[in-house]
Amino acid sequence: MIIQLNQDISNTQKAALMDQINHMGYKVTEVKTQVGDYLIGIGKAAIDIRKIGLLNGIQDIHIVSDEYKLVSKKWKVKPTRIDLGDGIGIEDGEMAIITGPCSIESEEQIAKVIGHMKENQISLMRGGVFKPRSSPYAFRGLGMEGLKIWYQQAREAGIKIVTEVMQVSQIEEMHDYIDVFQVGARNTQNFNLLDELGKVDKAVMIKRGISGTIEELLQSAEYVFSGGNEKLILCERGIRTYEKASRNTLDLNAVPILKAKSHLPVVVDPSHGIGIREFVPQMALAGVMAGADGIIYESHENPDKAYSDGQQTLNFAQSALLADQIRKTFALRKTFDLL
């Protein structure tokens, strides 16, 4: 149960309301975000919502039986737009293109990527400065130093930064230099990280876990939302299966299912989803047709010399072609009557 409160509800009214819901056998949690004020009731008792609806201070009330509540489309039918400023955003009905290298490597590399992006009217740049690596001996990214160099160039070019945050202690230091915090596939259920990201006023893109379910991805988003941050983006990036001919199994089924269950925008990552450079474009376009609101893919001036993930990274010529194809495919999709 989600109860949307009025802005002007008094503390006395709120306390009385919580008390009443408790008496109905529901556990109540108050959620205050940058946008609204909600009471979440968890329970199984049959309830007559008209009784609550008549109380003062309540804007609306919704029964949501899913484990996730605030990210559900059952109470908020209208899709959520993630506004990143300067007219840039991620939302249903538009097609966000996010590209850039796996790892941020140098000032020069950043300049080249940004040049490529500007030429192709791409305004969202991805790149890792903190890299989760399965081996402790592998390159772990340039860290804050790299981020600051990147930030300066991106700001000058009017480009937004999407980059992974790996732990709570990085949130504060990264905060002023990024536009979208990315939660990586190994951290989808790092609940402390999600809790803390609930407290910031920056957008958060949550990748589906290495073998996470669709339900778990939505619950992870619920963590951030219930922590206070409604600016959420979901990302399908492939799951782990028995099939080893591709790096992961891109689960495009997840796209229409997530879009039907949640009001949050959904982005597809074909680079990790298939892991094979020459097939990234097909999977990107398949993602567009499956209903994605954005595509995030890896590009590099010289993929074979990239510090990481070169085998799934496009060069600039391929990337330019793909960006154009994504736009044309999306334009066609918009003429269709799809859910």
Added chain:
Amino acid sequence: MIIQLNQDISNTQKAALMDQINHMGYKVTEVKTQVGDYLIGIGKAAIDIRKIGLLNGIQDIHIVSDEYKLVSKKWKVKPTRIDLGDGIGIEDGEMAIITGPCSIESEEQIAKVIGHMKENQISLMRGGVFKPRSSPYAFRGLGMEGLKIWYQQAREAGIKIVTEVMQVSQIEEMHDYIDVFQVGARNTQNFNLLDELGKVDKAVMIKRGISGTIEELLQSAEYVFSGGNEKLILCERGIRTYEKASRNTLDLNAVPILKAKSHLPVVVDPSHGIGIREFVPQMALAGVMAGADGIIYESHENPDKAYSDGQQTLNFAQSALLADQIRKTFALRKTFDLL
């Protein structure tokens, strides 16, 4: 190693050649199909193919290191066209649309589906008369009686029949009433069935196993090809994973990978691939963009009354819309420079 033989090779020459390859440490199998005559050499010894190439009776020779040989693109770069007669076929560069009910139910039902197909210029019809069911107490299809009724109507309408064969003993009785034998996901590794299908002159569409690998699908196709039948179609229909929000996980990664590895056409089944009616169109179109040569989906006049699989079956209005969208999406894809 694949050795393509000349039509006019004499038996003596052939025997001498096989002897020679044996001496090189290779096990030789002769394969005679409706199209050609091949020797398949299995072995690991280093070999100087020029030595063999100089022999009489040989058209060409190819080193193919994959486990599958004759279905590989490494020897036959040109995609294979499956000709079903009357100008109907399945091939790279075209878009086959195959639709129809899960189960053939009645004369009336067939007539309605065919009417719908004619209106929408669809000429390949799917439907089951022998139904594999996990419970022995479930409806198992109308059998040969149903097939004969279907055949008569289909022939009159100029429509081709794609239907599942479940066991060796059915091949002969079905043979004259079908255009494409379908091997179901539970029979992908029914090697005896594959062996026997190698002996017929009808096209065979092999569905990927319930949790089959891409490699296994190609090896199953190799069975039929090495049995003598080159008219093969591969079908991605979703795999079994831990994710239960969809019936299967449609693995569209398999499409470009199969197309790169094999010269055989690849068809996508979004109905089984996601198993949820309202999302079948998106996944069909995603399949087109992933590079499919055909889409096979379930349709029925009244899906909610279908004997089986109603939850993933489109009604005729939805099907008409989808066929149009598939064609438009394919037309756009053809303008792209994709692998």
Added chain:
Amino acid sequence: MIIQLNQDISNTQKAALMDQINHMGYKVTEVKTQVGDYLIGIGKAAIDIRKIGLLNGIQDIHIVSDEYKLVSKKWKVKPTRIDLGDGIGIEDGEMAIITGPCSIESEEQIAKVIGHMKENQISLMRGGVFKPRSSPYAFRGLGMEGLKIWYQQAREAGIKIVTEVMQVSQIEEMHDYIDVFQVGARNTQNFNLLDELGKVDKAVMIKRGISGTIEELLQSAEYVFSGGNEKLILCERGIRTYEKASRNTLDLNAVPILKAKSHLPVVVDPSHGIGIREFVPQMALAGVMAGADGIIYESHENPDKAYSDGQQTLNFAQSALLADQIRKTFALRKTFDLL
């Protein structure tokens, strides 16, 4: 719903009974096995079983809500003993040891295995004469010729034969030379094969599918049972997962779950379950502790020279040691109060 009929029920009584159950909204199937006569009612209507229970000709009646019925423990609490003659059997409360090579290779090889078995009081021998192989170019077994040689030696030695049947047409020719028909992991859902095995009076051991569920294994057993054959053994042999450090993932969880759901005996195959010779013994003993009624493992005089599966096959010294350890572990388990 399972209705056990009396032996002396008249056809008129039976017809009346079936009619009555039909009227209750249930679809009725009659099942006649070598042991009993049953009516299986499939439906969802609420039913007062006392009403039926009062009718003549009925021995007992049971509500079984699972998809599988006759293999369920809900109607037959007492475990089923599979009697193979000469005092040899597979059953709850005993520990069957089944060993032998992956493939039957020669008269000599058989003699050596049998010698080893006699020395170690093992009376059930496994071995393949029809081999399912993913490549059409691989060794496919010695066929009927091999089976006949094996049969002669086994009969003389008082040893029972467990071997795989791959297709319907083999059932009749194999019938007189085997004791247990094995259905391989690729044929667990070959429903035609299961149907036909329901008509024979030999025991059938069904291996769990490559990625079959526990539920599907039970439903496959239901096929054979409802075809008329109650002599069934279930076999856990590992499932396909993302983990590639072992050949399969031996799912020992399946053992207590199958034993709780069904009255049929359960055998564990550690050879395919892990696929690594030096770890087969540990997994065999783990299987015993998990509750298996038998262990089936591969042995060969010289595993490194075996035609197939050598990497997971024990030599005779290892096999002798393991048989002893299995017996000691089982003896300990019997002293425990386990389900």
Added chain:
Amino acid sequence: MIIQLNQDISNTQKAALMDQINHMGYKVTEVKTQVGDYLIGIGKAAIDIRKIGLLNGIQDIHIVSDEYKLVSKKWKVKPTRIDLGDGIGIEDGEMAIITGPCSIESEEQIAKVIGHMKENQISLMRGGVFKPRSSPYAFRGLGMEGLKIWYQQAREAGIKIVTEVMQVSQIEEMHDYIDVFQVGARNTQNFNLLDELGKVDKAVMIKRGISGTIEELLQSAEYVFSGGNEKLILCERGIRTYEKASRNTLDLNAVPILKAKSHLPVVVDPSHGIGIREFVPQMALAGVMAGADGIIYESHENPDKAYSDGQQTLNFAQSALLADQIRKTFALRKTFDLL
């Protein structure tokens, strides 16, 4: 490549050595643990280790080609004993029993569990005070307050504490109140947490990831080891597969494989591994036979009233019986000649 350094190596010698290895084309990382001083060389160049071996300051040198190095058995053949003080430890050749509730609930509850443990000579207690929960609205544990109460009772009773640490910031506050830090299945690849745990002088038990590979588990252990902490325990707790009849699929194959690859002790968690109370004992005993060095299972005075995981928790009578059976099974295993 692992180079074990002598205690008395001078900084000059060490610098020269690192320089030399760099020149051979290897990237060198120095690792200092509480026990030893190592140089880890990562590279692929062929190398003559005798050349390095002759240098001063080197105790030993080992080629380890696996991705993980210091946790490998290839350089340290002797199994590692984890000493927890007071004669309590976890090691190859012994059988550690770890039990306790899923969540620490109250002072009373702790007292009851400890009473049960003392009666049954169990000296390692598990329990959660920080609980990772997929829903943000679920009970998240008593936190530090609960841990302090637990600690006091455990110390008095001579019982050691095993409990989950979820984030870096908890390490310091928990440090003085625990004996073993547990890394949960959702944090197996939380590399920052692993890095920090490398700096503490307490034992760390790492659970295999929700769908982690055996290789990834070893690499996660390598993180902690290379951070400086050699006191590591590995835990198999079931993996995510398509099978839903059990909570997870307990992968006992992992036990002998991990024991063969690493010198670290391996513990099995049958409670999460199967998730069904009545089958926990069988799976625990199967784990013992598979080669585990310890079993960790959940127990509670009244499982049906437990705050979490009650469905997989044993009551005290069941736990007492199981502890006895584990010991007897282990005693039998010790008489066997297993790897």
